[in-house]
Amino acid sequence: MTRRALLSTFPLLLLATVRAGAQGMATVYKDPSCGCCTKWVELLRNSGFTVTIKNIAELDRSRYAVPAALRSCHTAVIDGRIVEGHVPVADVQRMLKQGSAVAGLAVPGMPIGSPGMEVPGTSPQPFDVLAFDKAGSSRVFASYGRR
Numbered sequence: 001m002t003r004r005a006l007l008s009t010f011p012l013l014l015l016a017t018v019r020a021g022a023q024g025m026a027t028v029y030k031d032p033s034c035g036c037c038t039k040w041v042e043l044l045r046n047s048g049f050t051v052t053i054k055n056i057a058e059l060d061r062s063r064y065a066v067p068a069a070l071r072s073c074h075t076a077v078i079d080g081r082i083v084e085g086h087v088p089v090a091d092v093q094r095m096l097k098q099g100s101a102v103a104g105l106a107v108p109g110m111p112i113g114s115p116g117m118e119v120p121g122t123s124p125q126p127f128d129v130l131a132f133d134k135a136g137s138s139r140v141f142a143s144y145g146r147r
Helices: 003-020 035-046 089-097
Strands: 024-030 049-055 075-078 081-084 104-106 127-132 138-144
Touching (some): 024 035, 035 049, 035 089, 081 089, 089 104, 089 138
Parallel strands (some): 024 049, 081 104
Antiparallel strands (some): 024 075, 075 081, 127 138
């Protein structure tokens, strides 16, 4: 391959790299046997996030300032923000666009019907996505399944 031919491929490589990480970089800490966490990771990837999985048996969530009442089955660090549990990707994207207003988002527990927790033949449970700050305060960021 000539130097000119090699250099002509650079814009294509750059474009592919930008598209691969178009939404951001995510590191997801999860139990290696958790299938619902794996489903949630696939939703992130399908939405354009570049995801690294760290399989661990126990996670010290206090390291990420996740309030105890908001904890779930996995923790993600996405562009420096914390995402705890089965948060819809659209809410992750909205949080990232809003700047540093919140430290992270959480869906406490594992509500049926939240992203990655779909169960065929079972009605989804209503759930809230909670925004939290580093001091541990939280507020409703989005609600699903409530009338």
